Amino acid sequence: xxxLLRNKLKNGSCxxxxxxxxxxxLFEVLVCxxxxxxxxxxxxxxxxxxxxxxxxxxSVLDLRQQARMSMDGMSREIRQSPPSSISITDGGARINFSxxxxxxxxxxxxxxxxxxxxxxxxxxxxxxxxxxxxASLNFSLSNSVVEIxxxxxxxxxxxxxxxxxxxxxxxxxx
Amino acid sequence: MNKEKGFALxxxxxxxxxxxxxxxxxxxRSIPERYLSERFVDSTQAFWLAEAGIQEAGFxxxxxDWTGWANQGATDKVKTASLGAGNYTVTVTDxxxxxxxxxxxxxxxxxxxxxxxxxxKSGSLFNAALSSQTQxxxxxxxxxxxxxxxSSLGLYGGSNVGSKGNIITTAASAGAITLIKNNLVKGDVxxxxxxxxxxxxxxxxxxxxxDDNNTTMNPVVxxxxxxxxxSGGDYFLxxxxxxxxxxxxxxxxxxxxxxxxxxxxxxxxMYCASLPTSVSFEIALNGQVVINPGGKLIVYADGxxxxxxxxxxxxxxxxxxxxxxSTLNADATWTMIGGDGSTPFEGVIYAxxxxxxxxxxxxxxxxxxxxxxxxxxxxxxxxDEDLKVEGSTEQTGTAGSQYSVKQWKEQNNPYPLN
Numbered sequence: 275x276x277x278l279l280r281n282k283l284k285n286g287s288c289x290x291x292x293x294x295x296x297x298x299x300l301f302e303v304l305v306c307x308x309x310x311x312x313x314x315x316x317x318x319x320x321x322x323x324x325x326x327x328x329x330x331x332x333s334v335l336d337l338r339q340q341a342r343m344s345m346d347g348m349s350r351e352i353r354q355s356p357p358s359s360i361s362i363t364d365g366g367a368r369i370n371f372s373x374x375x376x377x378x379x380x381x382x383x384x385x386x387x388x389x390x391x392x393x394x395x396x397x398x399x400x401x402x403x404x405x406x407x408x409a410s411l412n413f414s415l416s417n418s419v420v421e422i423x424x425x426x427x428x429x430x431x432x433x434x435x436x437x438x439x440x441x442x443x444x445x446x447x448x
Numbered sequence: 449m450n451k452e453k454g455f456a457l458x459x460x461x462x463x464x465x466x467x468x469x470x471x472x473x474x475x476x477r478s479i480p481e482r483y484l485s486e487r488f489v490d491s492t493q494a495f496w497l498a499e500a501g502i503q504e505a506g507f508x509x510x511x512x513d514w515t516g517w518a519n520q521g522a523t524d525k526v527k528t529a530s531l532g533a534g535n536y537t538v539t540v541t542d543x544x545x546x547x548x549x550x551x552x553x554x555x556x557x558x559x560x561x562x563x564x565x566x567x568x569k570s571g572s573l574f575n576a577a578l579s580s581q582t583q584x585x586x587x588x589x590x591x592x593x594x595x596x597x598x599s600s601l602g603l604y605g606g607s608n609v610g611s612k613g614n615i616i617t618t619a620a621s622a623g624a625i626t627l628i629k630n631n632l633v634k635g636d637v638x639x640x641x642x643x644x645x646x647x648x649x650x651x652x653x654x655x656x657x658x659d660d661n662n663t664t665m666n667p668v669v670x671x672x673x674x675x676x677x678x679s680g681g682d683y684f685l686x687x688x689x690x691x692x693x694x695x696x697x698x699x700x701x702x703x704x705x706x707x708x709x710x711x712x713x714x715x716x717x718m719y720c721a722s723l724p725t726s727v728s729f730e731i732a733l734n735g736q737v738v739i740n741p742g743g744k745l746i747v748y749a750d751g752x753x754x755x756x757x758x759x760x761x762x763x764x765x766x767x768x769x770x771x772x773x774s775t776l777n778a779d780a781t782w783t784m785i786g787g788d789g790s791t792p793f794e795g796v797i798y799a800x801x802x803x804x805x806x807x808x809x810x811x812x813x814x815x816x817x818x819x820x821x822x823x824x825x826x827x828x829x830x831x832d833e834d835l836k837v838e839g840s841t842e843q844t845g846t847a848g849s850q851y852s853v854k855q856w857k858e859q860n861n862p863y864p865l866n
Contacts, residue, residue: 354857417655446856
């Protein structure tokens with residue numbers, strides 16, 4: 275702009291200077307603001323929807339990842355426990371079993387999947403949280419096959435997200 | 449107006465920059481997610497490859513065909529094989545020993561899962577509730593249940609009830625196993641290759657139904673120290689009471705009749721060396737043999753084995769403490785076990801070359817292995833899982849026994865135990 279003015283002054287064109295310094299009319303500004311507002315509103319709408327989708331999908335990914343990790347951890351341990359050591363209590367919400375001499379159990383506490391075990395020589399259960407956002411957990415045992423059902427849930431932007439996952443394990447030890 | 453072109457350019461650049469930032473964020477978020485998903489898939493595939501290695505080790509241990517395996521020292525074998533998207537390497541340690549250990553590592557794209565399986569050669573003849581070589585049809589009573597328990601844990605019932613009341617036959621015919629009268633098998637049933645299972649009258653099987661049973665039944669071998677004993681002639685208790693204390697006995701026949709009661713104190717081994725067509729062992733007319741707690745009765749019989757009414761009271765309540773073996777080779781009913789509903793049969797019968805018939809209101813705990821089994825008019829059958837323990841009975845499996853997994857564990861448990 276300065277260069278433009280400088281050129282105009284250098285050329286001695288006062289009419290050009292006047293023309294260059296001439297402001298917008300109120301009508302032009304209003305039209306411009308209106309158009310800009312409309313564009314910004316539409317862009318914001320698109321971004322808003324995108325952001326919501328982003329949050330939901332991120333949450334879904336996190337829940338799926340948690341579901342896989344929780345299921346994999348439980349599966350590895352339960353698979354190697356003998357059927358005679360397994361007891362399922364609390365209407366299927368808790369599983370107790372042993373791996374060698376170590377008693378292990380899985381259940382939910384405040385929507386957290388917890389694993390507890392008693393270390394060698396100890397008497398107290400040691401707890402570790404394996405996952406959060408657990409809506410439900412259910413175990414069943416039939417003919418050396420354990421079925422595990424978990425459901426993870428979360429609310430994002432007022433929308434409820436639910437990720438169910440089921441697996442069946444054949445117990446390897448007798 | 450031409451002088452305002454730059455504004456549109458800046459605006460477009462701003463929008464594009466914003467979208468690029470968002471796109472980059474999405475992309476960067478999806479990369480680790482994709483990586484984690486792929487790793488999970490690879491890990492799962494690696495696990496099953498490791499399982500394939502264990503299965504192959506078990507197969508080769510049983511077949512003895514080590515083609516393709518390399519020696520690793522004097523006692524170990526190793527093999528690496530490609531399968532699907534990865535490979536597995538399995539090492540069998542002490543492959544000719546009683547308990548070889550197979551360690552298998554499955555690997556897919558650098559992700560490994562390792563499994564260790566300790567194998568054992570089944571040394572038990574009694575791996576199912578009922579095992580025969582011909583068609584099995586039973587039972588004639590309504591609602592008979594075939595299930596299991598573990599006598600080492602206590603009496604049958606309560607929490608000591610399992611689902612290993614397996615019935616197996618090597619018969620390969622249609623209806624090789626036929627269940628009637630609402631019978632329920634809480635366990636697996638297996639026929640010979642091509643054989644079928646027929647379930648009539650709402651009978652059911654809770655476990656697997658397969659047609660891959662090809663087990664062989666080894667002949668009974670009379671222990672040399674027993675067969676070489678001088679014969680004590682006929683033992684005949686016609687009423688009254690008698691006692692057999694710990695030791696080995698050899699009779700021409702053993703008979704208890706008319707309310708006679710013979711008590712077994714300690715471990716008694718008895719060889720009834722009669723002619724095949726004669727009665728070797730008989731309990732009739734309210735006669736009874738009572739095995740006291742701490743006692744054990746092992747009977748080898750060359751001829752007929754007949755038990756009725758009060759039968760044999762096994763007060764140890766461990767089926768392994770009443771073992772009956774037949775050397776007879778005849779397609780006829782050799783052994784008849786009956787009762788009056790008051791005394792269950794708690795024992796094992798092994799008659800690989802002849803027939804066994806059970807009847808008359810009898811509850812059976814233990815296992816029966818015979819060429820043919822007539823399971824008639826009998827209450828439920830409870831297989832004792834303790835019989836699988838090697839050495840639980842005097843006669844054990846040899847040529848026909850198979851390696852199976854004794855202990856299975858996945859190495860590298862993700863969570864600590866100690």
